[in-house]
Amino acid sequence: MEAIEVQIGKNLRSTYIGLGGTFASIIHCCLRKKALPGFHEKGLITKAEVKDGNLLRLVLSGKRKQDKLMEMMEIALPNIGAYPDTGGSAAFFIEVKSEK
Amino acid sequence: MALITSQQYLESVKKLKPRVYVGGKWVKNLLENPVTKSMVMANAAVYDLAEQPENKEVMVATSHLTGEHINRNLNVARNIHDLDMRQEMALLTSQTVGTCNYRCVGCDALNSLASTTWEMDRDLGTKYNERFNNWLKMAQSKDLAVSGAITDAKGDRKKRPSQQEDLDVHLHLVEKRDDGIVVRGYKVSQSGAIGAHETLVLPGGALREGEEQFALSFAVPNGTTGLTYICQYNAYSAEREMFADDPDELGNPVYGQRETSTMVFDNVFIPWERVFLFGETRYAGRLVSRFAKAHRMNCGGACKVGFADVIIGGTMLAAEYTGVDKVPHIQEKIIDMVRLSETSHACAIAAAMRGREEPKGSGVFLPDDLFGNAAKLNIAHGFWEIIKNAGDIGGGLVVTMPRLKDLEDPEVGPVLKKVFRAAAPAEKRLKVAKFLQHWASGLHGVGTWHGAGAPQTQRFMFTVLTDFEKKKKMARKLMGMKEEEAPATPEPKKAAK
Numbered sequence: 229m230e231a232i233e234v235q236i237g238k239n240l241r242s243t244y245i246g247l248g249g250t251f252a253s254i255i256h257c258c259l260r261k262k263a264l265p266g267f268h269e270k271g272l273i274t275k276a277e278v279k280d281g282n283l284l285r286l287v288l289s290g291k292r293k294q295d296k297l298m299e300m301m302e303i304a305l306p307n308i309g310a311y312p313d314t315g316g317s318a319a320f321f322i323e324v325k326s327e328k
Numbered sequence: 329m330a331l332i333t334s335q336q337y338l339e340s341v342k343k344l345k346p347r348v349y350v351g352g353k354w355v356k357n358l359l360e361n362p363v364t365k366s367m368v369m370a371n372a373a374v375y376d377l378a379e380q381p382e383n384k385e386v387m388v389a390t391s392h393l394t395g396e397h398i399n400r401n402l403n404v405a406r407n408i409h410d411l412d413m414r415q416e417m418a419l420l421t422s423q424t425v426g427t428c429n430y431r432c433v434g435c436d437a438l439n440s441l442a443s444t445t446w447e448m449d450r451d452l453g454t455k456y457n458e459r460f461n462n463w464l465k466m467a468q469s470k471d472l473a474v475s476g477a478i479t480d481a482k483g484d485r486k487k488r489p490s491q492q493e494d495l496d497v498h499l500h501l502v503e504k505r506d507d508g509i510v511v512r513g514y515k516v517s518q519s520g521a522i523g524a525h526e527t528l529v530l531p532g533g534a535l536r537e538g539e540e541q542f543a544l545s546f547a548v549p550n551g552t553t554g555l556t557y558i559c560q561y562n563a564y565s566a567e568r569e570m571f572a573d574d575p576d577e578l579g580n581p582v583y584g585q586r587e588t589s590t591m592v593f594d595n596v597f598i599p600w601e602r603v604f605l606f607g608e609t610r611y612a613g614r615l616v617s618r619f620a621k622a623h624r625m626n627c628g629g630a631c632k633v634g635f636a637d638v639i640i641g642g643t644m645l646a647a648e649y650t651g652v653d654k655v656p657h658i659q660e661k662i663i664d665m666v667r668l669s670e671t672s673h674a675c676a677i678a679a680a681m682r683g684r685e686e687p688k689g690s691g692v693f694l695p696d697d698l699f700g701n702a703a704k705l706n707i708a709h710g711f712w713e714i715i716k717n718a719g720d721i722g723g724g725l726v727v728t729m730p731r732l733k734d735l736e737d738p739e740v741g742p743v744l745k746k747v748f749r750a751a752a753p754a755e756k757r758l759k760v761a762k763f764l765q766h767w768a769s770g771l772h773g774v775g776t777w778h779g780a781g782a783p784q785t786q787r788f789m790f791t792v793l794t795d796f797e798k799k800k801k802m803a804r805k806l807m808g809m810k811e812e813e814a815p816a817t818p819e820p821k822k823a824a825k
Contacts, residue, residue, distance in 0.1 A: 229466070247466055249599020252507040256597035257553035266345035266551045268354075306343050307551025309526065311470055 232310055233318035234301045236325075237294045242301070243318055246310030251320040253308050255284060264288070264300065266307035274327050284322045292326040300324075330396040331388065332471040333379060334372040341368050341523060346550045348522050348589070351561040351569070358523055362572040363565050366584030368523040370425045371473050373583065374401070377424060386416045391468050392691070393461055398468045401431035404442040405693040411625075411680035415695075418626040419673070422634025425583040430520025432626060433476030437528040438464060440618035441545065443692040445604050448611055450689070460604050463547050467526065474547075475524040477515035477591055478619065480532035489535070489542045498532060499593060501541040501607075508599035509606065511544060515591040517778075521550055522557050522589055531605070534613030543612045545605035546598045554596040557589040564770060577732050579766020586771055618686070618694055620781055625695040627780040628704025629676025632711055635772060636669030639718050642763045646722045649760060651751035661717045668710035675703035698793040705786040711776040715768045722764040729761045 230251055232244045244250075257265050258276040264286075275287035288297065301324060305311070332340075341358055348355040350363050358364040378387040378399050389403035389410065390396070405411045414435070421429035442464075445456035467474055480489075483497035492498065499513035521527045530545050548555065559565075564585045568578060575581040605611060644662060647653040682696035719726050725748070735741050735754060748754035777783065804811065 229462075247463060247599070248601035249508055252599050253549075253552065253597055256510075260597070261553040261595075263553045265549075265553050266343075268345075268347045303343050303345055306340070306525075307345055307549060309549035309552075 230310075230320060231313060231316060231318040232305070232320045232322060234298070234305070235321060235323045236297050236301070240294055240298050242298065243313045243315045244305040244310035245313040246305075246308070250308060250310045251282070251284070254304075254322065257308065258284065258286060264304045266303045267300070282320045284320075286322060286324045287327055288324065289327050291328075294326075297324045297326055330391070330394070330398050330468055330471060331378055332375065334375040337375045337471075337473065338368070338372055340525065344523070344525065344551055346522055347556045348559060349557065350559040351565055355522075362568045362575070363559065363584070363587065364522055366427075366568065366580075366582065367430060367520055367587040370427050370583040371430050371520065371523050373425050374421050374429050374431060375399075375471075377420065383420060386413050386420055389413070391465075393465050394468065396468070399431075399471055401429070401435045402438065402464070402468045402471070402474065403435070404439055404464070404691075405622075405683070406691055407693055408681060408683055411683040411693055411695055412677065414622075415626050415630040415676040415680050418630035418676075419634045419637075422631045423637050424634075426580045426635065426638050427583045427586050428519050429631070430475055430523065430587075431473050432631065433478070433519055433623065434474035434524065434526075434528050435476075436619050436622035436626060437476035437478070437530055438467075438474065439622050439692065439694065440530070440615050441528065441604055443618050443686055443690050443694060444611055444615045446690040446692065447614070447687050448605075448608060450687075452608065454608075456604050459601055463602060463604075467547075470525070472525040473520075473523065475519065475521040475527045475550075476619075477518045477521065477527050477529045478532055478616065479515060479517050481514040481516050481590075482532065489539055495541075498542045499529065499544060501544060502595060508597055509544070509546075509603060510595050510597050511546075512593050512595050514593070517588050518557075518591050519586065519588050521591060522559065522587070524550055526550060527591070530615050530619060531612040533616055535609040537609055539609055540607035543605055543607050543609045545603070545615060547602045547604070548596065548598060552596060554594045556592040556594065558592065559587060559589045562771065564766075574733065577762070579762050579764075579770070585766070586775055620785075621694050621697050621700055623780040624704040624786070625676045625679040625700035628707045629672045629679060629700065630703075632707045632776050632779075633669045633673040633676070635767070635776075636665065636707075636711070636714050639714055639764070639767050640665050640669070642760055642767070643718045643721050646718075646726075646757075646760045646764060649750060649752035649757045650723065652721070658721055661721060665714045665717050668713055669707070672703045672707040672710060675699045675706060679703060697789065701786040701789045701793070704780050705783050705790075708777050708783045708786070712773055715773055718764050719768040722761055722768070725757065725761045726764045726768055729758050729765070732758050732762060 234242045274289045277285050355361045377383045389400045391398045400417050445460045448454050449457045481497040483492040489498040496513040502512050503510035535543050571577040647658050652658050679695035679699035683693050686694045745754045748757050
């Protein structure tokens with residue numbers, strides 16, 4: 229299993245757990261298909277990059293508040309087979325920001 | 329949390345955002361579109377059944393992987409009792425929702441995978457069974473709704489998959505990567521993936537050497553990017569949309585007809601941890617035939633019997649409301665309906681009772697193939713007879729009735745109430761006529777014919793599974809005919825000199 233931590237700003241954190249390969253699936257969706265799972269409109273992702281193999285940095289279009297970004301990730305993760313977990317040490321991270 | 333409630337399932341659906349197209353519209357919320365909502369509500373009702381104490385034995389099993397109580401839709405049959413309860417579940421769910429248990433195909437697919445991945449690991453030294461069990465443990469722990477996708481679009485039937493002009497008519501590999509595979513193609517006539525969390529994908533049929541790119545099986549989360557669902561659309565879909573605010577007007581108000589979609593895989597990534605068959609063509613046919621073995625018992629011998637039960641009930645009400653329930657030929661026709669459906673159910677029970685471990689050592693039990701095929705073939709023909717009798721006894725009203733709402737119209741309502749009053753008020757007669765219309769003029773006749781494979785496949789299986797020589801031998805023995813007196817198989821004719 230893979231634990232993935234979503235990081236928004238300095239304080240918002242949530243952890244999801246999915247089968248091995250879930251993080252690779254998210255990377256495929258965001259980098260290759262340029263779409264966030266569960267969101268089908270074009271142009272939502274303005275920037276997506278992977279750092280050190282375990283950190284995905286996402287910038288989403290428009291001006292969105294942090295709690296809105298978290299709501300979006302709460303939809304994206306289950307659509308790729310990752311479900312909320314109680315926490316613990318994550319091996320993968322997704323940093324989400326809104327376009328400024 | 330190995331069992332979730334229907335409410336928890338519905339909460340999870342609010343976050344499921346598969347890319348779904350229904351009749352010219354993209355569906356943003358599965359619970360707001362009346363067509364997709366009917367499918368989701370049927371799934372919710374199946375979750376409900378597992379919560380009801382009187383249905384626990386049928387709906388709840390014990391996981392062989394964790395020892396926890398799980399929904400039987402996610403259970404691998406480990407003995408005869410499991411098989412028997414599996415077919416009883418198909419019966420109960422059909423009686424309850426009058427449409428698909430949309431987790432049914434997934435259940436039979438996972439049983440086939442449990443058996444075949446074990447066999448591959450034994451024969452080939454692969455790790456598919458370990459992967460599959462990890463996936464299954466996760467699905468069981470979350471009580472996920474899992475659907476199944478098997479049927480490829482197939483294209484020109486004269487050609488093999490790799491000879492097709494468009495390879496996408498069979499789901500196929502486009503890229504092998506270190507972290508997984510990328511697939512594309514279509515799966516058709518798929519039941520209920522839109523409201524499921526995951527779908528198990530199997531090959532559409534047996535494959536030969538050289539067709540490795542089509543020998544794929546995997547589990548895919550249904551909201552993943554690149555996957556699109558184009559839903560069926562027909563008169564019943566339009567009617568459901570039309571009466572979105574007044575579903576009582578419909579034949580099956582809450583759960584609908586039966587919702588399927590064409591799944592379009594546009595370069596979808598599947599990580600290795602979710603891949604259970606990759607190029608082993610020899611095992612593709614086994615995966616499909618073991619799925620069919622399970623599904624013919626459940627779909628043919630139990631699910632459609634549940635449908636028959638509610639059709640028979642509706643037909644009897646129609647007879648009572650018209651005042652013909654005591655007429656001998658009506659009673660005879662109802663008995664015929666019972667005979668046809670219960671014969672199939674008997675075959676399903678026999679298939680379960682004669683089930684066996686396959687392969688030996690795997691711990692996975694599959695139903696008897698001959699009885700499962702008999703169940704399906706019998707109901708494929710019997711279902712037409714059943715809905716014919718429903719239409720016969722229900723009368724022309726089944727297809728000539730006005731809207732139920734018209735009874736409330738200030739101008740025509742009073743007339744209609746007089747016209748259609750018989751041994752019961754017009755409201756009751758029209759309500760039951762609409763219910764029978766849903767079955768007799770709906771999608772289930774052809775659905776029953778093709779579901780779990782068209783009857784020609786069962787006929788073929790009969791030729792494979794029946795020992796015809798043994799039957800001839802028994803006949804000869806009874807007649808006192810010596811073996812040597814038996815007419816020899818004719819020699820092929822020699823060319824005339």
